[in-house]
Amino acid sequence: MAHSNSDAGAYARWNPGRKQGEPMVKYSIFTIARNAMTSHKNWPRQWRSPEPKPEYDVIIIGGGGHGLATAYYLAKEHGVTNVAVLEKGWLGGGNTARNTTIVRSNYLWDESAAIYEKSLQLWEGLSQDINYNVMLSQRGVLNLAHNLGDVREGVRRVNANRLNGVDAEWLDADGVKEFCPIINISKSARHPVLGATLQRRGGVARHDSVAWGFARAADARGVDIIQNCEVTGILRDGGKVTGVETSRGTIKAKKVAMVTAGHSSVVANMAGLRLPVESHPLQALVSEPIKPVINCVVMSGAVHVYVSQSDKGELVMGAGVDAFNSYGQRGSFHVIEHQLGACLELFPIFSRVRMMRSWGGIVDVCPDASPIISKTPVEGLYINCGWGTGGFKATPGSGWAFAHTVAKDEPHPLNAPFSLQRFETGALIDEHGAAAVAH
Amino acid sequence: MLYIDCPWCGKRNETEFHYGGEAHIARPEDPSALSDEQWADFLFMRKNLKGPYAERWCHSNGCRRWFNVIRNTVSHEILAVYKMGETPPDLGPKKGEGV
Numbered sequence: 001m002a003h004s005n006s007d008a009g010a011y012a013r014w015n016p017g018r019k020q021g022e023p024m025v026k027y028s029i030f031t032i033a034r035n036a037m038t039s040h041k042n043w044p045r046q047w048r049s050p051e052p053k054p055e056y057d058v059i060i061i062g063g064g065g066h067g068l069a070t071a072y073y074l075a076k077e078h079g080v081t082n083v084a085v086l087e088k089g090w091l092g093g094g095n096t097a098r099n100t101t102i103v104r105s106n107y108l109w110d111e112s113a114a115i116y117e118k119s120l121q122l123w124e125g126l127s128q129d130i131n132y133n134v135m136l137s138q139r140g141v142l143n144l145a146h147n148l149g150d151v152r153e154g155v156r157r158v159n160a161n162r163l164n165g166v167d168a169e170w171l172d173a174d175g176v177k178e179f180c181p182i183i184n185i186s187k188s189a190r191h192p193v194l195g196a197t198l199q200r201r202g203g204v205a206r207h208d209s210v211a212w213g214f215a216r217a218a219d220a221r222g223v224d225i226i227q228n229c230e231v232t233g234i235l236r237d238g239g240k241v242t243g244v245e246t247s248r249g250t251i252k253a254k255k256v257a258m259v260t261a262g263h264s265s266v267v268a269n270m271a272g273l274r275l276p277v278e279s280h281p282l283q284a285l286v287s288e289p290i291k292p293v294i295n296c297v298v299m300s301g302a303v304h305v306y307v308s309q310s311d312k313g314e315l316v317m318g319a320g321v322d323a324f325n326s327y328g329q330r331g332s333f334h335v336i337e338h339q340l341g342a343c344l345e346l347f348p349i350f351s352r353v354r355m356m357r358s359w360g361g362i363v364d365v366c367p368d369a370s371p372i373i374s375k376t377p378v379e380g381l382y383i384n385c386g387w388g389t390g391g392f393k394a395t396p397g398s399g400w401a402f403a404h405t406v407a408k409d410e411p412h413p414l415n416a417p418f419s420l421q422r423f424e425t426g427a428l429i430d431e432h433g434a435a436a437v438a439h
Numbered sequence: 440m441l442y443i444d445c446p447w448c449g450k451r452n453e454t455e456f457h458y459g460g461e462a463h464i465a466r467p468e469d470p471s472a473l474s475d476e477q478w479a480d481f482l483f484m485r486k487n488l489k490g491p492y493a494e495r496w497c498h499s500n501g502c503r504r505w506f507n508v509i510r511n512t513v514s515h516e517i518l519a520v521y522k523m524g525e526t527p528p529d530l531g532p533k534k535g536e537g538v
């Protein structure tokens with residue numbers, strides 16, 4: 001193991017990986033029972049930690065959920081298995097581990113609804129597909145309306161969703177109270193609840209499981225997952241990509257796919273590309289564990305709150321983004337203060353709950369709040385970025401569409417509208433209003 | 440929270456200010472002469488640098504005036520504040536890298 005710093009070395013010793021050629025053990029009740037006989041001491045590692053090969057067909061930069069999903073679907077759907085996922089830190093240690101785990105597909109515009117709905121359908125079969133419990137819990141997602149504008153937008157979005165085959169319902173204030181009894185629907189509230197859209201198929205999933213499950217499933221199909229390997233340069237020859245420089249040496253590749261979220265501008269700049277994304281801190285926080293009080297996901301774009309309760313009992317809440325650009329993976333306290341003020345207005349019952357942890361991730365926001373899944377002006381170089389504050393829900397669909405784009409060298413109809421060219425043609429997909437601040 | 444030194448009012452809390460994004464993006468002299476690509480570059484493409492970054496702020500809850508700041512986007516340290524129309528100060532080879 002050629003690791004440079006001691007943390008990485010310790011991690012590698014703790015997690016040496018499955019040996020080359022050793023088959024993946026299928027998880028089932030029988031393997032659990034069999035391993036119980038040996039006190040669960042003989043479980044094999046979930047994936048290998050191989051040394052990088054000198055050359056790959058495809059290199060994926062970024063080992064978060066989207067990068068790992070891309071690797072998995074490249075192998076599964078397109079038979080491309082000579083693939084490496086290069087991750088500068090550890091798997092799923094960026095935004096995959098920092099989001100509020102909400103999954104839904106109730107976006108306004110046809111293009112968005114199509115790709116997020118594809119993603120939700122993949123979510124619904126994902127645990128079986130990758131033989132890993134991603135704990136998808138379709139408990140229903142409420143998007144609250146607090147004023148007449150919100151109500152009109154919500155009703156319009158429900159109708160648009162239904163036309164696109166996405167399940168959606170409109171609830172009035174009493175309906176909201178019935179679905180989520182702890183919510184305050186008092187007319188005298190600072191931001192009264194006038195109604196909400198409800199997507200019953202929406203919910204939450206276990207974020208770490210998504211990264212680990214995709215990693216294990218991709219590894220089982222031959223993908224090399226290489227952690228502690230930071231890309232420092234993108235090699236090109238006459239407008240065509242030829243490989244990458246990394247902290248572990250030069251690796252050649254026929255195709256390179258960038259999936260680096262908050263660091264997209266930095267990585268794209270290595271290939272001389274300018275992007276329309278800006279990186280902002282986005283914070284989330286959890287409370288101490290309490291008994292079950294909220295059995296759905298509640299989101300409010302207007303007052304910047306989104307809340308659900310984890311299986312451990314913690315209230316999981318998200319705040320808005322900080323206005324300024326940052327790569328610091330931490331946000332400002334006043335953002336949380338603002339968010340919790342609005343939260344208590346909606347849920348007075350939380351007033352004495354103590355917050356346990358808060359953290360920040362760096363999200364790459366596009367001017368139209370829609371992602372980029374696209375070819376680039378450099379031949380053999382592809383980019384998947386701009387998911388902004390709402391990428392987690394898209395993890396399987398994003399990987400599925402991006403894998404198609406990389407394998408076929410052309411976008412799938414699902415992601416063709418999300419090209420880098422749309423900023424020149426003007427065919428923007430404006431999801432600022434519909435998707436609101438809270439994703 | 441940042442503590443920003445407004446060139447007219449002195450140090451104030453970040454909540455008194457609004458962010459204006461990347462600084463020194465000149466409006467095209469002749470917009471109608473631009474190609475779609477150049478127009479997209481002016482409107483949407485941003486440096487989004489990691490490290491020292493020249494950006495605009497407005498003291499919207501104070502003197503309401505715009506000014507420029509060089510801030511490190513990793514440490515959030517404010518390295519320089521200067522008025523609109525002024526050229527960015529030279530921070531030396533190391534700190535000024537990437538501005």
